[in-house]
Amino acid sequence: MISTSDKKHLVYTIKEKCRVCYTCVRECPSKAIKIIHGQAEVISDRCVACGNCIKVCSQYAKVFRKDIAQMFTLLDAEEKVIAMIAPSFPAEFSEFENYQTFIGMVRALGFYKVVEVAFGADLVAMQYKKILLNRNAVPCITSDCPAIVSYIEKYHPDLISNLAPIISPMVAMNRVVRNKYGSDVKIVFIGPCIAKKAESEEIDCVITFRELREVFKMKNISTQNTIASVFDPPLGGKGGIFPVNRGLLRTIDIEEDILDGNIVVAEGRNNFQEAIREFEAKLVEQEHLELLCCDGCIMGPGMSPYPFFSGNSHRFTKKSRVRKYVLQKLEKFDLMEWERNVREFAGIDFSKTFVNHDMRPNKPPKQQIDEVYISMGKTNPQDHLDCGVCGYDSCEEHAIAIIKGLAEVEMCLPYAIEKLHNSVRELNDSNAKLASAQQALKQSEKLASLGQLSAGIAHELNNPLGVITMYSNILKDDALENDPIRKDLELIVDQADRCKKIVSGLLNFARKNQVNFEELNVNKLMEKSISSVIVPKNVKISLNTINKNPIGMLDKDQMTQVFTNLIKNAVEAMPSGGKISITINDTNDEMLFSVSDSGTGIAPENMGKLFTPFFTTKGIGKGTGLGLPIIYGIVKMHKGSIVVNSNNNPEKGSTGTTFKITLPRVHTD
Numbered sequence: 001m002i003s004t005s006d007k008k009h010l011v012y013t014i015k016e017k018c019r020v021c022y023t024c025v026r027e028c029p030s031k032a033i034k035i036i037h038g039q040a041e042v043i044s045d046r047c048v049a050c051g052n053c054i055k056v057c058s059q060y061a062k063v064f065r066k067d068i069a070q071m072f073t074l075l076d077a078e079e080k081v082i083a084m085i086a087p088s089f090p091a092e093f094s095e096f097e098n099y100q101t102f103i104g105m106v107r108a109l110g111f112y113k114v115v116e117v118a119f120g121a122d123l124v125a126m127q128y129k130k131i132l133l134n135r136n137a138v139p140c141i142t143s144d145c146p147a148i149v150s151y152i153e154k155y156h157p158d159l160i161s162n163l164a165p166i167i168s169p170m171v172a173m174n175r176v177v178r179n180k181y182g183s184d185v186k187i188v189f190i191g192p193c194i195a196k197k198a199e200s201e202e203i204d205c206v207i208t209f210r211e212l213r214e215v216f217k218m219k220n221i222s223t224q225n226t227i228a229s230v231f232d233p234p235l236g237g238k239g240g241i242f243p244v245n246r247g248l249l250r251t252i253d254i255e256e257d258i259l260d261g262n263i264v265v266a267e268g269r270n271n272f273q274e275a276i277r278e279f280e281a282k283l284v285e286q287e288h289l290e291l292l293c294c295d296g297c298i299m300g301p302g303m304s305p306y307p308f309f310s311g312n313s314h315r316f317t318k319k320s321r322v323r324k325y326v327l328q329k330l331e332k333f334d335l336m337e338w339e340r341n342v343r344e345f346a347g348i349d350f351s352k353t354f355v356n357h358d359m360r361p362n363k364p365p366k367q368q369i370d371e372v373y374i375s376m377g378k379t380n381p382q383d384h385l386d387c388g389v390c391g392y393d394s395c396e397e398h399a400i401a402i403i404k405g406l407a408e409v410e411m412c413l414p415y416a417i418e419k420l421h422n423s424v425r426e427l428n429d430s431n432a433k434l435a436s437a438q439q440a441l442k443q444s445e446k447l448a449s450l451g452q453l454s455a456g457i458a459h460e461l462n463n464p465l466g467v468i469t470m471y472s473n474i475l476k477d478d479a480l481e482n483d484p485i486r487k488d489l490e491l492i493v494d495q496a497d498r499c500k501k502i503v504s505g506l507l508n509f510a511r512k513n514q515v516n517f518e519e520l521n522v523n524k525l526m527e528k529s530i531s532s533v534i535v536p537k538n539v540k541i542s543l544n545t546i547n548k549n550p551i552g553m554l555d556k557d558q559m560t561q562v563f564t565n566l567i568k569n570a571v572e573a574m575p576s577g578g579k580i581s582i583t584i585n586d587t588n589d590e591m592l593f594s595v596s597d598s599g600t601g602i603a604p605e606n607m608g609k610l611f612t613p614f615f616t617t618k619g620i621g622k623g624t625g626l627g628l629p630i631i632y633g634i635v636k637m638h639k640g641s642i643v644v645n646s647n648n649n650p651e652k653g654s655t656g657t658t659f660k661i662t663l664p665r666v667h668t669d
Helices: 023-027 052-056 067-076 099-107 118-132 146-155 157-162 170-179 208-216 247-251 271-278 314-333 333-346 366-375 396-404 412-477 484-510 522-531 556-572 604-610 628-639
Strands: 011-013 033-036 039-042 063-064 081-085 113-117 186-191 203-210 263-267 289-290 518-521 539-545 553-554 578-586 588-596 642-648 656-664
Touching: 011 039, 023 033, 023 052, 039 642, 052 063, 052 263, 067 186, 067 203, 067 518, 081 099, 081 170, 099 113, 113 118, 113 170, 118 170, 118 333, 146 157, 146 271, 157 271, 170 186, 186 208, 186 642, 203 208, 263 271, 271 289, 366 396, 412 484, 518 522, 518 556, 522 539, 522 553, 522 556, 522 578, 553 556, 556 578, 556 588, 556 628
Parallel strands: 081 113, 081 186, 186 203, 263 289, 539 578
Antiparallel strands: 011 063, 033 039, 518 553, 578 588, 588 656, 642 656
């Protein structure tokens, strides 16, 4: 017998194979799939064992419990074990031209008898016929599909009273077999359905056609080493057509007349759910429902997948094979024997009761659902796309599943894409900052090396330059006003002074100055720096102070040098005149300075050399190439950053250069 605990865990996930596709969530009618860290887990209590997730999983990550070992245990116990074959077997074992060979292979496994469930289907169909032909009967829902019964018991328990109180063909045939061959026999049902494994405790073991193929291979049983055989009595009649769509109606010779009939047939996940919803809403009053979870039992999850069959392809071929088998059997059918068997087992109890296993989730408060929407970036109704990629029919269903712990926010494709875009942007920003930091490090190392060299050169040049300057001035003072040599001496003095400035610049560049921080008004500091620069009449300077707090901790002399040099460079970049725009802005923790000119701009090939010592684009005698490196060093000693943007191509817009300096407002060192 099947224990209560064995009914659970019929379907489970092989985590190593599970991929983030959510197909199983989409195909599960009971939403019994829980997503944890992107992987799907089956919630056994919610599962109705329909097997949809198994059929649609392209990675074969969804599998069902196999009971082959249990079957071998029964066969090895030397008890009378009877195999009951579901009428859909011709759709599975299409390779047998003569199905007596297939029956012989099953018998070769050691079964005492091999019977067909089709006779049980005949008996059940007669019970349904009494209800369907009774115009005064309460509209009913067929109960021969265990997945449908489980679905109604768990998710539409209000319809339990509408379930036809009739056992399934499998259970009916089980009672027939025990009545005929003894109550002590053991029963093994072989068919296309996983839900059959948990349907009834009267059955000792249930295996699928997939499992039967494995058993044949394990035992090396084939057509070559098997003696053909026939089913043991009682034999079925039209019940053999039961597993195809509308099989019940055809078994009892009732037409589905759209004008006169009162029967609605619905098969497959979407159709049976819609039929139940409309039935429950009384939109199809006075109608009986014939429901199958699969598209006929011939498409059950226990049927073999590729290479025998692939998905829902060959559905009509399978239907044709079942129909052909039934027609061939009816050609030689012993109607009198069948009627005698029907009378013999007419007294069997065909009744069944159902249990309320209500699993309907309570809908969370709207506020809680809205909080989930916000976490997914769905702040407006227009953001609720109901695209179904997550596996749920609507964004609301997905949000409720998240609240219930069944789903994850990342299952939402628009949210995942937006999160990916943000991650890419953050990564690009991080890469840009890293590149800037690497460039700054290289520049610092370069400046440090050049600083040591410059200090040595400046130290060695200071003394001889002092001598040259002193004696050239003495000689110049002694020379007469009209003496031609006086002009040569003036040139020597000028060039010596220029060398002195270069040496002074080298010392400033090389010196590791101690920064003397003090509280300053940066607005006044900038005004003083502007006033200390000689500005031609054709150059206009505008100062825009939009900072909220002008007070910051800086080294007054060094920052004056920075601003003065930047303004001088801007003036020299506009020989024909122009405009210099200076802006001071701030945040709570930083001070932002911008110096822009409308000059000729800097060529792209020179942008990487701006802070290199002795590099200059000015003419000979007009620059030492130490101004910007000194500015860079001062800014870095203030723990700040400096960025340059420039355009020298009029076709790309206005030409000019902008220096942006960011400094911390307060220093704790």
